[in-house]
Amino acid sequence: MRTRLAIKIHTILERFFPERRVFLKSDTDTRFVRLRPSTQLVALTGSTALIAWAIVATAIVLMDSIGSGNFREQAKRDQSTYQARLSDLSAQRNGRAEEAVAAQERFNAALKQISLMQSELLQSETRRRELETGIEVIQNTLRSTMMDREIARDQVAQLEGAEGGSAARNSATSSAPTSILADALARTAAERDQVIVDARDALVEAEELTQKLAIMQDQNDAIFRQLEEAMTVSVAPLDRMFRNAGMPTDRMLETVRRGYSGQGGPMMPLTFSTRGEEPSADTMRANRLLNQMDRLNLYRLAAQKAPFANPVKNAFRFTSQFGFRRDPKTGGRRMHSGVDFAAPSGTPLYATADGVVTNAGWGSGYGRLVKIQHEFGVETRYAHMSKIRVKVGQRVSRGQHIGDMGASGRVTGVHLHYEVRVGGKAVNPMIFIKAANDVF
Known part of the structure; x- marks a missing residue:
């Protein structure tokens, strides 16, 4: 087959x-x-x-x-786009820096204006108290003058009655000199007329002082309103900024108040009365303004101690935000407890606030890691460094060079992983970074 x-x-x-x-x-x-x-x-x-x-x-x-x-x-197109993006980011950063400088200048100008308004307020309050004292003296003088006038009228009536009686009894009083009585009557009439003139002048002066006092009260009210608006505009954003950052504002301000020993200090309430009287509405209003100014000053001191700064000053780009994301290693979904800044290897990294270094070495997953403990229970972390330039226990200042950017630890490329923790809990660092750009 x-x-x-x-x-x-x-x-x-x-x-x-x-x-x-x-x-x-x-x-x-x-x-x-x-x-x-x-x-x-x-x-x-x-x-x-x-x-x-x-x-x-x-x-x-x-x-x-x-x-x-x-x-x-x-x-080539991607490179051109990237370079254009870097230029835009650089321009935005420069614009933010200029806006921050302008905001700082406006803030300082507002503080100066508030100080001037406070001085004017105190001066006007002093003048008002002086006017009230003057009015009280004039009123007392007027009452005394009116009493003298009544006494003079009684004396004139008595003298007139005595003159009529002497005429009826001409034979009994023929020896009294009539010239003395005429002089006494003339003097009494002149004193009466002068008392009436003085009383009229006192009433006119009292009315003028009342008008001046009303005008001064209107001026004081306008100054109070301007100060209250300035305090609202200044304090409210700071309070909202700290609360959004998850910081206990009341306890934080109390800590600053206890530790603050330089010039300024807590402002004492105004006291104008030494006679045990209840404070007036203007006094209570001024004390509220002083408390707000004290709160503003404490916020300013607290902001100097909190991490309101950027850890990277060279050109960079954000490569990962705070929150849940796709893990670049495993592909799973997990929490990213900071933000990532990408820049060339060796880019300087800076402390974002004054504090003490609590860790300066290798950390699991973090690579070369620096931890800095700040005031109010705030901690910042700087991970994946190529070189660490501080030691444990060292006190650092805001803007101090603490290390260089690298790719150590669990990474896919060169970048800085930056964290902010309040009371041990991770919060979004962009709250502090945006606050530094928008408020300061």
């Missing part, structure tokens, strides 16, 4: 590939090579496969060359 099938296949192949002989002739001999149909089929198949492979390989090389050109163009 196999022989018949082989003969049949051989017959079919001979139709397309008839047997051929290749003669090889030399000087002394002649030989030939017989090419059977099967041999020709194998040779044709091999040649076809070789040509097909050459065509496919050539096409692949051409496509790869074309693709490489496209990739190069895309890389």
Whole structure:
């Protein structure tokens, strides 16, 4: 059966590939090579496969060359876009810096204006108290003058009655000198007229002082309103900023108040009365303003101790935000407890607030790690450094160079992992960074 099938296949192949002989002739001999149909089929198949492979390989090389050109163009476009983005970020950073400087200048100007308004308020309050004292003296003088006038009227009536009685008894009093009585009556009338004039003048002066006092009260009310608006605009953003950062504002301000021993200090309430009287509405209003100014001053001191600064001052880009994200190593979803700044290796890193270094070494997953403990239970962490430039126990200041950016630990590239923890709990560092840009 196999022989018949082989003969049949051989017959079919001979139709397309008839047997051929290749003669090889030399000087002394002649030989030939017989090419059977099967041999020709194998040779044709091999040649076809070789040509097909050459065509496919050539096409692949051409496509790869074309693709490489496209990739190069895309890389150039990406590089241009990245450079443009860096320029935009640099311009935004410069703009933020200018806005921060302008905001600081406005803040200082507002403080100066508040100080001037406070001085004017105290002066106007003193003048008001003086006017009230003057009015009280005038009222007392007026009452005394009115009493003198009544006494003078009684004396005139008595003298007039005595004069009538003496006329009726002319014979009994003919010896009394009438000139003395006339002089006494004239003096009494003059004193009466003077008392009336003085009383009128006192009433006019009292009315003028009342008008001046009303005008001064209106001025004081305007000054109070301006001060209250300035305090609201200044204190409310600071209070909201600290609360958004998760910081206990009341306990924080109390800590600052206890530890503050420089110039200024807590402002004492105003006291104008020494007679044990209840404070007036203006006095209570002024005391509320002084308390707000004291709170503003304490917030300013607290802000100097909190990490309201940027750990990277060179050009950088944010590569990962705070919150849940896809893990770059495992691909799973997990919490990212900080923010990532990407920049070249060796970029200087700076402390964001005054504090004490509590860790300066290798940390699991963090690589080379620096921890700094600040006031109010705040801690900052700087991870994946290439070099650490501080030691444990060292006291550092805001803006001090503490290390260099690197790629140590569990990373996919060079960057800084920056964390802020309040009471041991991780909070979003962008709250502090944005506050430093927007408020200060």
